[in-house]
Amino acid sequence: MKNRFSKFFTILRFRDYSLRIKFLVSILLVSVLSVAVIGYFSYSRIQQFQSSLAGEFQTTVQQQSRQQLNDTARTEANNADQLLLALSTNVESLAAYRSNLYSRSSILATGSYWDGHTQMIQLAGGQYGNSKSDIASILIPNTISPDDSMIAELNTSAYLDFAVPGVMKSNQTIIAMYFISKEGATTYYPNISLAENVPADFDARTQPFYTIAAPKNNP
Numbered sequence: 001m002k003n004r005f006s007k008f009f010t011i012l013r014f015r016d017y018s019l020r021i022k023f024l025v026s027i028l029l030v031s032v033l034s035v036a037v038i039g040y041f042s043y044s045r046i047q048q049f050q051s052s053l054a055g056e057f058q059t060t061v062q063q064q065s066r067q068q069l070n071d072t073a074r075t076e077a078n079n080a081d082q083l084l085l086a087l088s089t090n091v092e093s094l095a096a097y098r099s100n101l102y103s104r105s106s107i108l109a110t111g112s113y114w115d116g117h118t119q120m121i122q123l124a125g126g127q128y129g130n131s132k133s134d135i136a137s138i139l140i141p142n143t144i145s146p147d148d149s150m151i152a153e154l155n156t157s158a159y160l161d162f163a164v165p166g167v168m169k170s171n172q173t174i175i176a177m178y179f180i181s182k183e184g185a186t187t188y189y190p191n192i193s194l195a196e197n198v199p200a201d202f203d204a205r206t207q208p209f210y211t212i213a214a215p216k217n218n219p
Contacts, residue, residue, distance in 0.1 A: 083173060090167045090174075097163050098179065101156050108159055109152035116151040127202075129195025135161040137194035139186040141203045150183045157187045164189045180204045 101108060111117065116138075120128045126142030138154060140146050157179055168174045168189065178188040186204045188194045204210055211217060 086171060087174070090171060094160070094163060094167065094177070098157070098160065101159050105152065105156045108156045111151075111155045114155060114158035114161075116146070116154040120146065120151070120154075123195055123200070125200025127195050127200040129193065132191060132193055134191055135165060135189070137186075137188040137191045139188065139194045139198065139202070139204070141184065142200045143203060144184045146185070150181070150185055153181050153183060154185055154187065157181070157185075160187060160189075178204075180210050 114134070119130050119134070120138065120140070121130060122128050128138070128140035128146060130138040136158075140150070144150075160179060164177050168177060176189060178186055180186050182205075184203055184205055186194065
């Protein structure tokens with residue numbers, strides 16, 4: 001009650017102040033209000049600036065991230081292109097090498113390096129395989145009876161031993177390479193005992209990786 005009376009008394013007394021004091025008090029009040037208004041707008045502008053700066057920073061980070069992802073994608077795509085080009089070159093070279101072996105089959109088919117007549121083993125399922133000590137796995141499914149022509153083909157293909165392991169060693173992305181003859185015999189690198197790890201009647205010529213490369217489908 002006393003505090004309220006004091007405030008009321010102060011207001012009443014203000015009327016009795018001199019004009020000079022009233023003027024000074026008015027200027028003081030206007031100054032305080034001006035400082036308050038300026039402070040409020042300054043605070044608002046600072047908040048807007050911070051929000052704008054944060055938005056610009058986020059946009060910049062997003063743009064940099066997208067650019068980095070794009071650059072990484074281009075680099076990886078280029079690396080993949082180079083890898084596929086190298087693989088394609090290797091396969092084409094091996095195809096040319098195998099073609100050269102065909103042209104010399106009258107000599108190579110005799111079995112002076114590797115002879116299927118003595119190296120092929122008939123397994124319990126009726127399929128034929130070869131020794132684990134050989135460089136490549138050989139598979140003849142039980143649906144095929146190997147004859148002299150097929151053995152000659154295998155004897156000739158055995159000379160791939162002098163080319164395929166070197167290609168695989170120079171390109172660590174290659175985990176396997178194989179040659180499938182039109183007679184149905186498969187020569188597979190590395191030696192994984194193929195005949196023991198697939199069904200006895202597995203004929204690679206019926207698989208997509210063979211049919212898509214057959215002359216009638218890929219002249």
